[in-house]
Amino acid sequence: MKNHIKILLAEDEISLGTIIKDSLESRDFKVTFCENGENALEEFKKSDFDALVFDVMMPKKDGFTLAKEIRLLNKNIPILFLSAKTQTQDIVEGFKIGCNDYIKKPFSMEELIVRIIALIERKSNLTLEKKHHIGTYVFDTDSQVLSHEKVTYKLTHKEATLLEFLSQNKGEIIDRSTILNTLWKSDDFFSGRSLDVFITKLRKKLILDQSIEIINLRGRGYKLIC
Structure with missing residues (x-):
């Protein structure tokens, strides 16, 4: 796994977002942290990322809407949802939109990190249509x-x-x-x-x-x- 994996994080809970950002950066990730979906979409258009981590419930543009718009631009980049919405229909909706993984809040940072790495390795190992x-x-x-x-x-x-x-x-x-x-x-x-x-x-x-x-x-x- 390469160093400085680039992650786009969208989370409206600033304290949680800061914890996630600091934890990932302590393990050689490079994190762009946005507090709402609109800003996250703008950052996505400006830079290249290895994976996206989105909260579902956010102001201005929720995670599901954000993921739908990003899937129009890039069908392959791994998307992982974070959410306190634990109903089965919410999880199913997330996967229908095109997410690759879904973690229910609360979660451990170790679990999040392992899942992000697994998604990126899976993407690398799949012979992406070259x-x-x-x-x-x-x-x-x-x-x-x-x-x-x-x-x-x-x-x-x-x-x-x-x-x-x-x-x-x-x-x-x-x-x-x-x-x-x-x-x-x-x-x-x-x-x-x-x-x-x-x-x-x-x-x-x-x-x-x-x-x-x-x-x-x-x-x-x-x-x-x-």
């Missing part, structure tokens, strides 16, 4: 190569990141501002023009398979169909 099949193309995220039986493209980092984002969300509308804030860290005019250029580049590279489309839903965002 190759995405997009129609008759194969996209290797490690080498940033998009290949077809007739041609092979070595993508730029930005092209590869954008194509990975689209392929992880095939068939789903991805909000334009979400793409810009996630990949460009800004949704201003110039970032928007840059996104349009990269979408055009990807369309040209995918033209050999007529079943593939990157649709621009005006005023909403983009959808990859294949």
